[in-house]
Amino acid sequence: MFNEAIFYFFAALAIVSAILVVTRRNAVQSAIFLVTALLATAGIFLNLNAEFLFIVQVILYAGGIMVLFVFVIMLVNLDVALHQVQFNRQWFVALIISAVLAAQVAAAIMVSRQSLYTMPAAPAEALEPNTERVAFYLFHTYMLPFEIASILLLVSMVGAVVMAKKRV
C-alpha cells in the first residue's frame, strides 16, 4: 500500500514537472524543473528495487548532465532570446503526433491487458544484492558493449572539446 502511494506521488511529480519543462519561457526555470523530473524518476527507480541505478541517476543525471546544461545556459546570453517568440507554429503537428502515439499505446494495452494486469511480479529478492548483480552482468555478459560505451564516451569527449574550442 505504502509502495503504491510512493509510486503515484513520484509519477505525478514527474509528469507535472515534465509539462513545466516544455512550457516555461525561461530556460533556467526549465532546467530546474528538469532536475525535479529526473529526481522523481530516481525515486521510481528506488521504488523498483534498482538501488544502483538510483545512485547513477542522481549522480550522473541530476549532478553531471544538469550542471552541463546550466553552464551552457549561462554561457549563451539568453536575455535577447527571452523577448522573442518561444514557440513555433507547429502545435498542430505536435497534436497529431501525440494523438497517434496515444492511439497506438491504447491499442497495445487493450490487446494485452489480460497479461499486463494479471502477470505476477517476481519476488523482490530476485534482484538482490542489486549492485553485485549489475556488476556481474556488466563485466561478464555485457563486457563488449561496456567497452564500446567507453570508446563512445572518449569520442564524445574529444568531440565536445573540439566543438567548444575557440579556433578549430
Added chain:
Amino acid sequence: MVPIGHYIFLSVALLAIGVVGIVTRRNVIIILMSIELILNAVNINLVAFSRLVGSVEGQIFAIFIITDAAAEAAVGLGIIIAFFRNRETVLADEMDILKW
C-alpha cells in the same frame, strides 16, 4: 507492485511531453532537455520490466542509455556553443547555414 500498465502509462506520458517539446519549442537547449525526458521515459520502462521479470539485465540497458544521454548532451551542447559563437542565436529555425 503497481501493475505494469501504470508504468507504461507514465512512460508514454513522458514520451509524449518530450515529443511535444521537441516539435514546438524554438530554443535548442530546451529541445535537448526534451530529448533527455524521452530517454528517461525509456529507462522507466526498462527498469519496470526488469523488476517484473526478476532479471537485472534491463537495468544494464538503462545504464547504457544513461551513457548515451551523457555523450549526446556533451556533444550537443558543444555544438550549441560553437553555433552561438558564429551566429549569436540559439533558435532552431534560424539555424539555416546549411540551406542554400
